Amino acid sequence: MSANILSLIVLAHNTIGFRCASSYLPVSSIMSKRPAPTSPPSSGKPKKAKAQRSLSAFFGGAPKGPSDEATSTSSSSSSSSAYKIFCDLDGVLVDFEAGVRGLFGGRSPDELPNQSAMWAAIGRADRFYATLPWTEDGRALWHELKKHPTTPDILTGVPRTTKSRSEKYAWCVRELGGETGDLEINHVDMAGKKSAHELVSGRRKDKDGVVNVITCWSKNKHRESRRNHVLIDDRLSLREAWEEGGGIFIHHTNTERTLIALREKGVLGGEGNPGK
Structure with missing residues (x-):
């Protein structure tokens, strides 16, 4: 009896030991059976990478792509378009002195005994202003301004002879409109009675492709001055009044210097490409 009991005890012990041993699996086996940790759903916005790109751009480390260049060009063009340019005729685009020399045997205005004789001769001349030649570098200036x-726009002073107004307009139609007629030339006469700056004839057309010849x-040119209004003129005496009106005055001596001044002030864009 005691032997049987002992055998049962041994059998039970072995069975229990086998089960216990089988429960102690290697660590690698346990780890392999654990489910892999799942990552939270991606939002599609790698914040760290974005921050790095932002810093790189801030310090100038990121090269510009085509879209960046396009944005830069658009911004420059937009900045230039904020300005309105007014260009004088006599002494800037038109060679007034050459016309006077033609009337007085080669003498310039400074060589004449008095200005009254000069204006009287101009008044008697046939289509004096309509037939004046370009200045040496006037075409180059207009080419860039266009x-x-x-x-x-053109902003030009006139003498007391009424016909000078239509003659200057005729010159602009012939010379500024271009052979292809790419620009419309519109006359606006503001030389009012008793030296007033008021509308006499015409109507301004503020749209692309139209040159208003004012x-x-x-002495009243400054009445057209506003913020971002730019006057290109060879008469330095007009500067103070124009700038007091809020505008930008460019004293014209030659085309090269005028273009440099316009670019320095941001009125024109890069060399040879205004607004770009």
Whole structure:
């Protein structure tokens, strides 16, 4: 009896030991059976990478791509288009002195005994202003001004002879409109009675492709001055009044210097490409 009991005890012990041993699996086996940790759903916005790109751009480390260049060009063009250019005729685009020399045997205005004789001769001349030649570098200046995002206007002073207004307009139609007629030339006469700056005839057209030829008394040019209004003129005496009106005055001596001044002030864009 005692032997049987002992055998049962041994059998039970072995069975229990086998089960216990089988429960102690190697660590690698246990780990392999654990489910892999799942990552939280991606939002599609790698914040760290974005921050790095932002810092790189801030310090100038990221090269510009095509879209960046396009944005830069658009910004420059937009900045240039904020300005309105007014260009004088006599002494800037038109060679007034050459016309006077033609009337007085080669003598310049400074060589004449008095200005009254000069203006009287101009008044008697047939289509004096309509037939004047370009200045030496006037065409080059106009070629660049035409590239500006906003079509430039002409602001020119007139003498007391009424016909000078239509003659200057005729010159602009022939010379500024271009053979292809790419620009419309529109006359606006502001040389009012008693030296007033008021509308005499015409209507301004503020749209691309239209050059308003504004004829007025020279001393009243500043009446067109506003913020971002730019006057290109060879008469330095007009500067103070124009700038007091809030505008930008460019004293013209030659085309090269005028273009440099316009670019320095941001009125024109890069060399040879205004607004770009």
